[in-house]
Amino acid sequence: MIELQNVAMGYGGSELVAEMTLKLVPGSFHFLTGPSGAGKTSFLKLCYAEMLPTAGYLNLFGQDVRTMTRDDIAHVRQKIGVVHQDCQFLDHLPVAENVALPLTVAGRSVDGAELRELLTWVGLRAQAGALPPQLSGGERQRAALARAVMMSPEVIIADEPTGNLDWEMSLRLLSLLVELNRMGKTVVIATHDLNLIRQAKAQVSARVLRIANRRLHLAGADL
Numbered sequence: 001m002i003e004l005q006n007v008a009m010g011y012g013g014s015e016l017v018a019e020m021t022l023k024l025v026p027g028s029f030h031f032l033t034g035p036s037g038a039g040k041t042s043f044l045k046l047c048y049a050e051m052l053p054t055a056g057y058l059n060l061f062g063q064d065v066r067t068m069t070r071d072d073i074a075h076v077r078q079k080i081g082v083v084h085q086d087c088q089f090l091d092h093l094p095v096a097e098n099v100a101l102p103l104t105v106a107g108r109s110v111d112g113a114e115l116r117e118l119l120t121w122v123g124l125r126a127q128a129g130a131l132p133p134q135l136s137g138g139e140r141q142r143a144a145l146a147r148a149v150m151m152s153p154e155v156i157i158a159d160e161p162t163g164n165l166d167w168e169m170s171l172r173l174l175s176l177l178v179e180l181n182r183m184g185k186t187v188v189i190a191t192h193d194l195n196l197i198r199q200a201k202a203q204v205s206a207r208v209l210r211i212a213n214r215r216l217h218l219a220g221a222d223l
């Protein structure tokens, strides 16, 4: 569903990472690690066509990105839920409305029962009416995850979702991502947290990718 062959990416004419060849198959669970600035966020952006390759072949959901129109890209993005590193919300809207935003922006009606179920699943039912600035870091991340799964995406991409969370909250978020994977979703998580990766590997069959020295590698099984 996401396939790269010899892909390079970069900014302003300078190459950040090259020779990336990889297949992310449906239902897989991947971690992405590597030093700060190596290109993890940029790689994730390739996966949802926020960034385009500077060389090579990138296929998203069966289509070559070079042939995609804006509508095709919008269509692909509906299949991918993204939890950004700095999850942003509309601070004047209650949590429930923020979570439902992808649907309302797409002009689709919101099923109140489904929304309540989703908020309950991430443990934010009681905070449905709160405003985003009233949430803790862990609550914000869980609200961002709920928003990302609102459109029932096939792929969930999370960029450092546990970056500012304590261990207990990190585990809680991880268990939600593992649960989504068990439901058949493809999960890709960029993280520096090797303990989180070890913890996940006890629960799911996860592959670990690493970007370093301008290349994307499959990390060793010793993690």
Ligand SMILES: Nc1ncnc2c1ncn2[C@@H]1O[C@H](COP(=O)(O)OP(=O)(O)OP(=O)(O)O)[C@@H](O)[C@H]1O
Pocket (backbone or CB within 6 Å): 011, 012, 016, 034, 035, 036, 037, 038, 039, 040, 041, 042, 043
């Ligand atoms: N829009 C942009 N324009 C130019 N350079 C950029 C842009 N976005 C990122 N970069 C640069 O590309 C490099 C990789 O950035 P990226 O955010 O992908 O790394 P990362 O591995 O996710 O880092 P971190 O772990 O610190 O989040 C960095 O040197 C960054 O400064």
